[in-house]
Amino acid sequence: MFDEIEKRCLNGLLGNQILVSKEKIISAFENRKDQNKISILQNQKNEGIVVVLKENREWFMQSYYWAEDAARVWAEQYLDVVTDNTVFLIMGIGDGKAIQKLLEYNDENIIIVYEPCAEIFWKQFGKEILAELLESGRVFLTVNGINEAVLIPYLEAFVDYTNFQLMQIGILPNYDRVFEAEYHWMMEQYLYVMKKIIMSRNTEISFNKEMVENQMALSEDAIKHYSVGQLDDIVKKKDLSGMPAVLVSAGPSLDKNIDQLRGIQDCVFILAVDTALNTVLNHEIIPDMTISIDGHKPVELFKNPKIKEIPIALSSRSNKQILPFISQKRFYELSSKELLAKLFHNIGKEVVELPTGGSVANNACALLKRMGFQTIIFMGQDLAYPEKKTHTLQAYGEYNTINANEKKYVKVLDVYGKEVYTEPNMLNYLKWFESFISVFPSIRFIDATEGGAAIKGTEIKSMKWVTKNIVNKKYDKSIVWGNIPLFLNKEEQKKVYEMIEENPKNIQIVKKIVKKELEIFDELKYEKENKNIKKLTKKIIDMNKELEENPVFDMVRYYAIREDYKAKGSLLKYDKKGKVEEQIYDLSNKGRDLFEGYMKAIEELESVL
Structure with a gap:
């Protein structure tokens, strides 16, 4: 079907990503259509010039006479701005x-390319230059209508707080x-993606110590219980593949249709986020699962005695x-970077972290996908403030309303095509x-939220429609939880506890390295x-690797x-035209500030480890 160069282009396009399948790209290739809007003209130098016909006008996408020079x-x-x-x-x-020219300026930098026209891509498909670019390991191509869905995952993979200012x-042309x-x-x-990076930074700075304290307190519980990874494709494994899932969130629109869920609760798997628990329980609905990931989530949400019998998904940083x-x-x-995950890794047990946009409902949706549900129904997923209300009535026992005159609130279209208030963090969700x-x-x-912001890609339906058209049988949902072994057996638990006992020793090792690095920064x-x-910076790099490996x-x-x-936002900035001595001096000061912060953190941790 493909010649050798086309195969190279295909494999390069797939790269290491797993979100868009080879089958989808092959299908796009087989169903491609020539709209006669894109042509390749040969100039006098035998260079192929891309020309787009739009509204009866020809647009040259590169110089006709000097294509390579113009590139x-x-x-x-x-x-002057390219760095590693x-x-x-x-x-x-x-x-x-x-x-290709951009790649030549540096051996390290990553290039994410978004091609908005699939027809242009197919014109270049099978050419040696495209194959070479995609095989470089540094060019990641997304094409509209083929694999544009991987643009955000690519940005999230390669951009974080250390380099987002360098983008x-x-x-x-x-x-x-x-x-x-x-x-x-x-x-x-x-x-x-940029807003998400900033939002994550602000959250971590605001709740950093709370997160660590929750991690330490929940470690023993996580050792003795289960991993979300054990729920992979669970509905298929338990022969429940046809069962729909309902994700219940705590938006104010939930009050409109929650009673309709009660009548079909034996026919769907119900995952209610923590803030929605009181509402569903007060309407005689027992969810099959709940989820809570916020370290500062109010305990009042969990005081209904019925909650004791509901399986729950937790983060190591939950309250x-x-x-x-x-x-x-x-x-x-668990995040692969945290202490417990590293200890699990040491005994051959790998953890799972659910992708999120910052909201517990994001995590819940990712979990339902991981469990293998092929139909996911949203309820209470307002992502906005219809009638200026913030939550379902019974989340906190009363309606809270927003002051829409505050500048932080913006308007978006709701599921009915009307304007509704929301705010930036919800737009991110x-x-x-x-x-x-x-x-x-x-x-x-x-x-089936029946209110709130419209979510592109969903079918907007009522719960009445869902009840009539989606629900068709009852399921024994209790079998979902049967025969799931503990994540760690007794011997594995023992090994993890033994490694935890090494924490005081490890913190002293870290302290010794940090102290040495402070001395090197002064010397540098x-x-x-x-x-x-070069010798001193190599020492710093080697010791930083040793730090990273310490659990x-x-x-x-x-x-x-x-x-x-603060260090992440400044240490990677390097001006090629600046004076090296001044930049080394600045680097040393910033490095010292960072490691003094580490030393203070160590002194605090010594009392709790």
């Missing part, structure tokens, strides 16, 4: 030459004029005070849902000999999160 000039605008940590987001692949946005709507879409995805109110199975998600839904087109998402500050600078270092970093983020 070089375009790329040179970034020559620069991530490019480029609109357009063109003939590939501009991207560069590039537009190939005429792309933003010919594909204006697609340009705005690309920028929306970019801004979403430790809710444990006495839960007696059923507890399934933990909304964007996450839309991105998540686009990545999994085989799953049917139905929005006034060093002028290039060979000595308790993540806790140290969280205790010093403010200093850590």
Whole structure:
């Protein structure tokens, strides 16, 4: 079907991502249509020039007479800003030459390319230059209508707080004029990821010590219970594949249709987020599962005695005070960077972290997908404030309303096409849902919220319609929880406890390294000999690797999160034209500030480990 170069292009497009399948790309290839809007003209130098016909006008996407020279000039605008940590987001692949020139300026930087026109991509598909770009390991291509869903995952994979200020946005000639709507879409995805990075930073700084304290308090519980990874494809394994799932969130619209859920609760799997628990229980609905990931979630939400018998998904940073109110199975998600995950890894047990946009409902949706549900129905997923209300009435026992005159509130369209108030953090949650839904087109998402912001990619239906058209049989849902072994057996638990006993020793090892690095930063500050600078920086790099490998270092970093983020935002900035001595001096001072923060964090942790 494909010749050798086409196979190379196909494999390069797939890369290491698993979100868009090979079958989908092959299907797009087989069903591609030539709209006669894209042509390749040969100039006198035998260079193929991409031309787009739009509204009876021909748009040249590169120079007709000097295509390669123009590509070089375009790329040179970034020559002075390229660093090892620069991530490019480029609109357009063109003939590939501009991207090729950009690659030549550095051996490390990543280039994410969004091609808004599939027809242009197919014109270049099978050409040697495209194969080489995709095989470089540094060019990650997304194409509208083929795999655009991986744009956000690519941005999230390569951009974080350490390098987001170093990002560069590039537009190939005429792309933003010919594909204006697609340009705005690309920028929306970019801004979403940037806002998410800032929001995550602010959350971690605000609740850093609370997060660490919850981690330590919940560690023993996580050791003795289950992992969310054990729920992978559970509905298929238990022969419940046809069962729909209902994700119940705590938006104010839930009060409109919650009673309709009671009549079908034997026919659907119900996952209610923590804030929605009181509402569903007060309407005689027992959810099959709940989820709570926030370290500061109020304990009042868990005081209904019925909650004790509901299985729950938890984060290691969930509020430790809710444990006495839960007696059923507890399934933990863990970040691979945290202490417990590293200890599990040491005995061959890998953890799972649910993708999230910052809301517990995001995690819940990701969990339902992981469990294998092919139909997911949203209720109470307002992501806005209809009638200016914040939550379902029984979440906290009364309605809370917003002051819409405050500047932070903005308007979006609701499911009925009318305007409704929301705020930036909810827009981020909304964007996450839309991105998540686009990545999994085989799953049917139905929005039966009956209010709130419209979520692109969902079918907007009423609960009455769901009851009539989706629900068709009763299920024995209790079998979901049967025969699930503990995540760690007794011997594995014993090994983890033994490693935890090493924490005081590990914190002293970290302390010794941090103290040594402080001395090196002082020595580096006034060093002028290039060979000595290289020697000292290599020592810092080697010791940082040793720190990263130490299981308790993540806790140290969280205790010093403010200093850590401050350093992340400045240490990678390097001006090629600046004076090396001045920059080394500045680097030393910033490094010292960071490691002094680590030392203070160690002193605090010594008393609790």
